Amino acid sequence: MKTTNAGPGIALRLAPALTVAVLILPVVAGVAGVALPAFGYLPALGGDTFSLDPWRALMAMPGLRQSVSLSFTSALVTAFCSFALVQLFVAAWSGTRVFSLMQRALSPLLSVPHAAAAFALAFLFAPSGWIMRLLSPWATGFDRPPDVLVIHDPAGLAMMAGLIAKETPFLFLMTLAALPQLPVLRLGQVTSSFGYGRLAGFFKVILPLLYPQIRLPILAVIAYASSVVDVAMILGPTRPAPLAVQLTRWMSDPDLSLRFTACAGAMLQLGVTAAAIACWLAGERIVVATGRRWLTGGRRLARDGAARLAVAIMTFTLVCAMALGLVVLVLWSVSGFWPFPDALPPTMTLQSWVRALPQAANSILTTLWLGLAAVAAALVLTMACLEREVRTQQKPARSALGLVYVPLLVPQVAFLFGLQFLLLTAGIGTNAAALAFAHFLFVLPYVFLSLGEPWRAWDPRYGRVAASFGAHPSRIFWRIRLPMLSGAVLTAATVGFAVSVGQYLPTLLIGGGRFSTITTEAVALASGGNRRLISVYALLQTALPFAGFALALAIPAILFRNRRAMRTGA
Amino acid sequence: MNKQESAADLVLEDVRILRAGQPLIHIAARVEPGSVLTVMGESGIGKSTLLSYLAGFLPPDFSGSGRVLLGGTDITALPAHARRMGLLFQDDLLFAHMSVIENLMFAVPHDVSRAERRRRAEAALCDVALENMETRDPATLSGGQRARVALMRVLLSEPRALLLDEPFSRLDMALRDQIRALVFAKARERHLATLLVTHDVRDAEAAKGPVITLQGRQDTAK
Numbered sequence: 001m002k003t004t005n006a007g008p009g010i011a012l013r014l015a016p017a018l019t020v021a022v023l024i025l026p027v028v029a030g031v032a033g034v035a036l037p038a039f040g041y042l043p044a045l046g047g048d049t050f051s052l053d054p055w056r057a058l059m060a061m062p063g064l065r066q067s068v069s070l071s072f073t074s075a076l077v078t079a080f081c082s083f084a085l086v087q088l089f090v091a092a093w094s095g096t097r098v099f100s101l102m103q104r105a106l107s108p109l110l111s112v113p114h115a116a117a118a119f120a121l122a123f124l125f126a127p128s129g130w131i132m133r134l135l136s137p138w139a140t141g142f143d144r145p146p147d148v149l150v151i152h153d154p155a156g157l158a159m160m161a162g163l164i165a166k167e168t169p170f171l172f173l174m175t176l177a178a179l180p181q182l183p184v185l186r187l188g189q190v191t192s193s194f195g196y197g198r199l200a201g202f203f204k205v206i207l208p209l210l211y212p213q214i215r216l217p218i219l220a221v222i223a224y225a226s227s228v229v230d231v232a233m234i235l236g237p238t239r240p241a242p243l244a245v246q247l248t249r250w251m252s253d254p255d256l257s258l259r260f261t262a263c264a265g266a267m268l269q270l271g272v273t274a275a276a277i278a279c280w281l282a283g284e285r286i287v288v289a290t291g292r293r294w295l296t297g298g299r300r301l302a303r304d305g306a307a308r309l310a311v312a313i314m315t316f317t318l319v320c321a322m323a324l325g326l327v328v329l330v331l332w333s334v335s336g337f338w339p340f341p342d343a344l345p346p347t348m349t350l351q352s353w354v355r356a357l358p359q360a361a362n363s364i365l366t367t368l369w370l371g372l373a374a375v376a377a378a379l380v381l382t383m384a385c386l387e388r389e390v391r392t393q394q395k396p397a398r399s400a401l402g403l404v405y406v407p408l409l410v411p412q413v414a415f416l417f418g419l420q421f422l423l424l425t426a427g428i429g430t431n432a433a434a435l436a437f438a439h440f441l442f443v444l445p446y447v448f449l450s451l452g453e454p455w456r457a458w459d460p461r462y463g464r465v466a467a468s469f470g471a472h473p474s475r476i477f478w479r480i481r482l483p484m485l486s487g488a489v490l491t492a493a494t495v496g497f498a499v500s501v502g503q504y505l506p507t508l509l510i511g512g513g514r515f516s517t518i519t520t521e522a523v524a525l526a527s528g529g530n531r532r533l534i535s536v537y538a539l540l541q542t543a544l545p546f547a548g549f550a551l552a553l554a555i556p557a558i559l560f561r562n563r564r565a566m567r568t569g570a
Numbered sequence: 571m572n573k574q575e576s577a578a579d580l581v582l583e584d585v586r587i588l589r590a591g592q593p594l595i596h597i598a599a600r601v602e603p604g605s606v607l608t609v610m611g612e613s614g615i616g617k618s619t620l621l622s623y624l625a626g627f628l629p630p631d632f633s634g635s636g637r638v639l640l641g642g643t644d645i646t647a648l649p650a651h652a653r654r655m656g657l658l659f660q661d662d663l664l665f666a667h668m669s670v671i672e673n674l675m676f677a678v679p680h681d682v683s684r685a686e687r688r689r690r691a692e693a694a695l696c697d698v699a700l701e702n703m704e705t706r707d708p709a710t711l712s713g714g715q716r717a718r719v720a721l722m723r724v725l726l727s728e729p730r731a732l733l734l735d736e737p738f739s740r741l742d743m744a745l746r747d748q749i750r751a752l753v754f755a756k757a758r759e760r761h762l763a764t765l766l767v768t769h770d771v772r773d774a775e776a777a778k779g780p781v782i783t784l785q786g787r788q789d790t791a792k
Binding site: 392393394459461462464465466467468469470471472473476479480483484486560562563564565566 | 729
């Protein structure tokens, strides 16, 4: 037996192992770095012996029980609502004009950073928000904002709404990516020829096939929602706040002994997230067990027109809320004095922008270089892995692909605390490289997920033809594969950049207060209540990823303006 | 136009291909310079796998043994880009980001000067009545024009043998005869040993060469 393939170079050969290492090791090290102080061991802060004191301190914290239950419930509610809405919408409308319309509306929403989306919704739905202004006083009779707690409500409903608004577009796009691998159209034709309604046909036949492919993204949503900090600070309950917010406060408290408590809390957070995920998985089992009867029960549910309409209205409401929220941000950013209940600011001025921009310039720069560095590193590593796949014609195992999700499944607080301690202990402290690496950890999974699919879908025969002309594998990469996939590479880069721009906790913890991005600045303004300034920052935060997406569309359009197949493809 | 070193014959010496340890193909054959060997068989029998073994792209779940000789040289262990086996597939696979002339120039061997590369590419276009198409976007050409560009592109790479993977099956009837005649004429003109894989009997008839029909397990021809 002889091998006839030209083996890839050593760097490419090692790329997958390296990728797994840089994704997993920091997470494992971070969790270890938080586990030791959780049991009292952190020599740098005088903890030389193991003890359960941090746990006792944690348990004595007022409101801990509510914090935990808030984190747990909001994770499951967010995941369930986003998942249900996405599946219902896909079931009811895929293949129609309504669907492609929503597709175009939901995709850009993904690039709105979480914090900006939270502010947008807050300024829309608050008692003094735009909706109330539009209805007052003629419909409500209010001359002053009503005294009800809409934002920061103790049950966390506003926070969940904010999370759902952001996670629905995410799950929608993940579902869209998985759908083409199934013969959706033909299966739909089969079920409807048996007399099943659209919704019933989808849930009985397509969803069971689709679900395995979107399960990890759903679990990532659970992990994210159970430990979110920025959205929780903007929309969430305050007394007590969800667990991750409390932990972040303790971590930045001047009283250093609270850090031990925070680490015990981070372990608790890990448990809460794991419990929420376990709960979802148990739910899966129950649905599968009870669903089988329903599956073969023969109910057609053919008259689902009203249900389909309701689903469309819900999705439309979500998109409209986000869009109106962005409009309110623009209004506030250019408003002078804007008294309640005026629907529009009586005076418009650019003063907020003029005042904020010089201060923001530095954070914008930091945001840019951080994002670009993280994206560049992630792209190099991702393309190295994919290139190895192409050259060896070996598909990675499904389990290996699952490893990419690890940084998304472990709550950020649970390992970033530990990483921070490790960096301090190692004498590295806070520097630009460590911070860029922290961003890279969260950027890489998204770049990998975004680029993997188009890369694998690319017809390998192009490469074979080029090789038959005598082109070396590296020449094929630079001259054929990379240019033909440039659109996909740019899209992956912008997705990664948007993720980096949106990062709050890594910048706060690993940056150690020395680096501020637009996002950390915006979240820091949340408690101040200066709506004009907040709006300017939230809009800047949104503008950066949008500019990225615009560039990703414009560059290939200009570069390949005379190449029709390059514009319709990838 | 371009000088072939010397006419090379293609020899498949006791070539066996296994899939997951199970025998798939067993073939021995010699293709004379300027003649076409047609390998026929039902779809899924491994015709394309045979070509990927010859061209150097055998996927890792397959394993192959037996030597492949081109002009007397054993190329079995060479990487794909060093084999000089020209490939034509059922799709033209023109590179979408390059103009017609860039597609052609990409194929011309690297050691040829830039001016000469361009000259050869232009001459190739003239040869198939596609002059003035240099700067065109391949996506704007008709199916027949694309097929002709793809053919001239593979010839410009100065292959020592041609491997054809059902290259006519996507063309409509009228065009198929025309392109088929053109491909065989060019291959003969350049004395290329050509191996054609197809399930269309008319391809085999037009090739006017020996035919091997792969069946289930194995088949050998002289």
